[in-house]
Amino acid sequence: MSSFSDLVKKSRSIRRFDATRSISRDTLLSLIDTARFAPTGANKQPLRFFPITDRDACDKLFPLLHWAMALPDWKGPTTDERPTAYIIILADTEIVPEQRIAMDVGIAAQTIALAAAEMDLGCCMLGAFKKDDVTSCLKLPEALVPELVIAIGAKGETVHLVEPRKGNDLRYYRDEQDAHCVPKRPLSELVFEQDIL
Numbered sequence: 001m002s003s004f005s006d007l008v009k010k011s012r013s014i015r016r017f018d019a020t021r022s023i024s025r026d027t028l029l030s031l032i033d034t035a036r037f038a039p040t041g042a043n044k045q046p047l048r049f050f051p052i053t054d055r056d057a058c059d060k061l062f063p064l065l066h067w068a069m070a071l072p073d074w075k076g077p078t079t080d081e082r083p084t085a086y087i088i089i090l091a092d093t094e095i096v097p098e099q100r101i102a103m104d105v106g107i108a109a110q111t112i113a114l115a116a117a118e119m120d121l122g123c124c125m126l127g128a129f130k131k132d133d134v135t136s137c138l139k140l141p142e143a144l145v146p147e148l149v150i151a152i153g154a155k156g157e158t159v160h161l162v163e164p165r166k167g168n169d170l171r172y173y174r175d176e177q178d179a180h181c182v183p184k185r186p187l188s189e190l191v192f193e194q195d196i197l
């Protein structure tokens with residue numbers, strides 16, 4: 001039986017997809033519909049979600065994104081490996097100033113990532129993108145600011161969770177089998193406690 005913890009472990013950043021497998025608009029709407037119930041500061045619900053499944057629209061957005069800074073020799077997904085859908089999380093700055101929206105974006109994004117993992121889809125959050133170019137590509141009105149791009153598609157790579165390498169090196173890498181490896185710190189390093197009495 002799969003536990004919630006298994007789902008979180010399964011929900012890895014996927015950067016190589018199967019470009020032959022399209023994602024339906026209904027699938028994206030179902031992911032957004034789940035994120036709708038995520039918490040937001042003061043329940044202001046200041047986020048908007050821009051779903052993209054059209055192949056030409058995906059092709060317009062793709063060059064504006066930056067992939068895997070920690071793999072400088074990798075040029076990003078090839079044409080065969082590109083995501084076939086995107087959800088762009090937008091801040092409605094008429095509801096909340098942009099500086100106060102990052103936590104809501106993170107919570108919504110992880111909710112979408114977990115829902116996608118449950119459907120066995122791959123996704124990758126992309127915070128590094130050409131903001132002005134994405135704004136014009138999406139023809140956004142002034143109040144809507146793109147905060148995070150979530151690339152979505154059928155998985156085209158294997159990802160392993162691993163221990164940090166020597167020297168506590170947390171950079172992700174690809175192993176001899178070309179699997180993507182993501183080091184995670186052990187629990188013992190994460191817990192901070194001291195006597196406060």
Ligand SMILES: Cc1cc2nc3c(=O)[nH]c(=O)nc-3n(C[C@H](O)[C@H](O)[C@H](O)COP(=O)(O)O)c2cc1C
Pocket residue numbers: 011012013014015066067068069124125126127128129172182
């Ligand atoms: C807020 C945020 C922004 C991110 N931006 C990018 C990005 O621009 N490009 C990219 O390739 N990965 C990006 N990632 C993915 C991280 O690199 C990834 O989460 C990290 O390597 C750990 O892998 P994991 O998601 O499988 O745990 C981002 C992740 C988060 C949470």
